[in-house]
Amino acid sequence: MQALVIAAHGSHLNPDASDPTYAHADTVRETGAFDEVREAFWKEEPHFREVIRTLESDEVFVVPLFISEGYFTEQVIPRELRLEEWDPEKWDSDGTSASQVTLEAEDVGKTIHYCGPVGTHDAMTDVIVQRAESVTGDPDVGDGVGLAVVGHGTERNENSAKAIEYHTERIREMDRFDEAKALFMDEEPEVDDVTDYFETEDIVVVPLFIADGYHTQEDIPEDMGLTEDYRLGWDVPSDVDGHRIWYAGAVGTEGLMADVILERAADAGADIGDAVESVREAASLETGADPEPSAEPGD
Amino acid sequence: MTATPASVEALLETVDDGAVAFDGFRVERAADDYALETPDEEWTGLAADDLADALEPLSDYVTNWRYWQRSVGGEGTARRAFLRWCERAPLEVEEVGDEETDAYPSVDDPLSVPERYDALRDGLDREWGQLCITARLVDDADDDPAGERVYDLWHVDDAGSDLADLEVYDDPRDAREIATYDGDGRYRPLKTAPTLPSGWAFTGLSGGELVETVEFFYPATVANWHRELRGTLDVDHWTKTAERQTGIYDVLDEMPREGVEWMAEACCVDSQCLRRREWEFDEDDELDVDGGDGPFPCREPCSLVVAAARKWTILESEQERTYELELTASEYNQLAELIDAVAEGRTDEIREADVNDGANRYRARYLRAKRFDEEGNLEAKRIDD
Numbered sequence: 224m225q226a227l228v229i230a231a232h233g234s235h236l237n238p239d240a241s242d243p244t245y246a247h248a249d250t251v252r253e254t255g256a257f258d259e260v261r262e263a264f265w266k267e268e269p270h271f272r273e274v275i276r277t278l279e280s281d282e283v284f285v286v287p288l289f290i291s292e293g294y295f296t297e298q299v300i301p302r303e304l305r306l307e308e309w310d311p312e313k314w315d316s317d318g319t320s321a322s323q324v325t326l327e328a329e330d331v332g333k334t335i336h337y338c339g340p341v342g343t344h345d346a347m348t349d350v351i352v353q354r355a356e357s358v359t360g361d362p363d364v365g366d367g368v369g370l371a372v373v374g375h376g377t378e379r380n381e382n383s384a385k386a387i388e389y390h391t392e393r394i395r396e397m398d399r400f401d402e403a404k405a406l407f408m409d410e411e412p413e414v415d416d417v418t419d420y421f422e423t424e425d426i427v428v429v430p431l432f433i434a435d436g437y438h439t440q441e442d443i444p445e446d447m448g449l450t451e452d453y454r455l456g457w458d459v460p461s462d463v464d465g466h467r468i469w470y471a472g473a474v475g476t477e478g479l480m481a482d483v484i485l486e487r488a489a490d491a492g493a494d495i496g497d498a499v500e501s502v503r504e505a506a507s508l509e510t511g512a513d514p515e516p517s518a519e520p521g522d
Numbered sequence: 523m524t525a526t527p528a529s530v531e532a533l534l535e536t537v538d539d540g541a542v543a544f545d546g547f548r549v550e551r552a553a554d555d556y557a558l559e560t561p562d563e564e565w566t567g568l569a570a571d572d573l574a575d576a577l578e579p580l581s582d583y584v585t586n587w588r589y590w591q592r593s594v595g596g597e598g599t600a601r602r603a604f605l606r607w608c609e610r611a612p613l614e615v616e617e618v619g620d621e622e623t624d625a626y627p628s629v630d631d632p633l634s635v636p637e638r639y640d641a642l643r644d645g646l647d648r649e650w651g652q653l654c655i656t657a658r659l660v661d662d663a664d665d666d667p668a669g670e671r672v673y674d675l676w677h678v679d680d681a682g683s684d685l686a687d688l689e690v691y692d693d694p695r696d697a698r699e700i701a702t703y704d705g706d707g708r709y710r711p712l713k714t715a716p717t718l719p720s721g722w723a724f725t726g727l728s729g730g731e732l733v734e735t736v737e738f739f740y741p742a743t744v745a746n747w748h749r750e751l752r753g754t755l756d757v758d759h760w761t762k763t764a765e766r767q768t769g770i771y772d773v774l775d776e777m778p779r780e781g782v783e784w785m786a787e788a789c790c791v792d793s794q795c796l797r798r799r800e801w802e803f804d805e806d807d808e809l810d811v812d813g814g815d816g817p818f819p820c821r822e823p824c825s826l827v828v829a830a831a832r833k834w835t836i837l838e839s840e841q842e843r844t845y846e847l848e849l850t851a852s853e854y855n856q857l858a859e860l861i862d863a864v865a866e867g868r869t870d871e872i873r874e875a876d877v878n879d880g881a882n883r884y885r886a887r888y889l890r891a892k893r894f895d896e897e898g899n900l901e902a903k904r905i906d907d
Binding site for chain 1: 596599600601695698702703709711712713714737741742744745746749756766768769821822824825826829
């Protein structure tokens with residue numbers, strides 16, 4: 224028997240924070256690739272601390288639903304899961320290349336394949352592109368369009384920016400969009416000045432965040448000038464300084480994220496059959512549908 | 523009712539591979555005949571043809587064996603133990619730890635197979651926190667395999683309600699949505715808070731689905747209950763939990779011991795949480811506050827307590843000061859009433875016109891109008907030592 228645990232942050236204050244986790248877990252459940260699929264959280268229940276004991280499977284694949292390698296993936300999750308012998312060195316990562324390490328969970332005696340975060344997996348690049356497709360409603364979006372990948376950025380963790388830059392570079396190499404730029408909330412170049420960085424009239428802005436919340440639904444739209452007050456909502460696209468901004472909201476809510484979770488587990492040795500194909504097929508059916516309506520106030 | 527051929531056939535096949543012994547029922551193969559035993563009767567020297575006939579009036583035992591050994595399976599798992607508990611079957615629990623357990627919640631008065639079948643035909647109720655679980659035999663007795671159980675689940679407050687008055691679900695995942703908000707539509711960050719809303723029912727769940735649903739309502743409670751039964755509940759006491767924290771929670775081990783007492787009294791009592799606090803200040807240093815009577819063991823401070831403890835640790839690092847403020851005796855008493863009303867969450871219950879209650883909104887607004895200055899602060903003078 225094999226189990227999948229999706230480890231996410233969650234919130235004591237905002238019930239929507241865990242929505243993407245549940246949605247992706249359900250998508251994986253429906254593929255039938257795992258005997259058990261369980262959500263686990265730092266701020267909700269089941270807590271990281273107790274999740275492994277709720278499983279009957281002896282082989283457990285833990286995929287952190289986090290954007291970058293750092294405090295949560297290197298310290299908090301392995302510690303709370305009681306992964307004996309854990310050491311960040313075991314990931315042998317340059318900040319974006321963590322794949323997996325196999326360890327024992329001390330309290331239950333099960334084999335845990337502890338995977339790198341979803342945010343740094345190569346498949347995440349496709350999700351960002353997919354996000355651009357779904358927000359514009361155009362499966363061929365790219366020609367004449369600039370793409371901004373937005374991250375939080377923080378001086379406390381250099382890996383936070385690395386993940387953003389890594390995918391931006393990969394998108395640039397695809398040669399699909401006229402321009403691709405990495406922008407940040409808390410460091411240069413800043414998302415506030417998004418229009419300064421693009422020649423193209425159309426700019427798709429994709430925040431590399433797991434869940435929609437304060438930053439993606441309040442800060443960033445106001446900072447970019449999409450709206451005076453986030454509570455009034457905004458249009459997709461919105462006109463700002465002669466550009467059309469297609470603001471996507473958190474990429475983590477994109478249906479194709481379930482694919483990245485599956486890829487992480489498969490890289491760690493999980494037998495997932497044709498689950499990836501079925502998730503990709505379902506996600507591509509979503510594209511071509513109408514663009515998402517503007518954000519609801521107070522999301 | 524007769525045992526369906528499928529159940530009997532499965533049993534006979536199994537007996538040919540070795541004895542069947544389950545819930546007081548035993549079938550054994552000798553050289554060329556069979557022995558059969560229930561708690562009430564015994565047969566020996568049965569020829570193969572006679573065995574099937576002898577099993578016919580024992581269909582409850584046969585289907586019971588089939589349900590548990592074939593449909594449920596999972597010997598030694600928490601899931602199986604929980605489903606056994608649901609129908610008051612003997613728990614098959616092997617104590618593996620050294621700790622003495624008092625087998626909580628109640629697993630006493632286990633029922634025999636015929637007693638259980640009688641009860642299951644009417645529906646057998648058990649309470650798990652604010653959940654009421656009914657185990658029953660599948661409605662259609664002609665169903666093959668016979669003896670399958672299904673489970674219904676609803677709020678204890680709805681136990682007497684007509685199903686037609688409730689929102690009916692059959693997908694375990696719907697429990698996540700129900701458990702997210704309380705009756706007033708407020709977010710419930712603590713799943714074991716005694717604030718689960720009523721008005722819904724899950725019907726016809728399989729055993730696996732029932733456990734999944736219960737786990738969405740009360741995550742990890744089945745696993746920890748099972749560990750407690752077996753004497754292997756691993757408790758992490760306050761100091762251990764506090765010392766392991768990093769980042770912004772690194773301060774937790776500086777919380778004064780009496781602060782931990784006040785915190786347990788504030789958060790970890792029956793009125794606030796259905797879990798029974800098993801963690802103490804330290805292994806040999808019990809807190810004075812009672813751990814409560816909750817049905818689920820709480821094995822370490824939860825994330826909500828950890829987050830609140832950080833706040834209190836920071837607040838407890840402040841120095842005490844002396845203030846002088848002008849209040850009448852009634853106003854002084856009113857402050858106490860206000861704090862108590864908020865702490866007990868009864869502000870919503872105070873009637874609009876009940877000005878005798880110190881926590882009445884108009885009373886509070888009057889006090890604010892009288893005693894607050896223009897900046898909205900309580901007028902007081904700090905007297906430094």
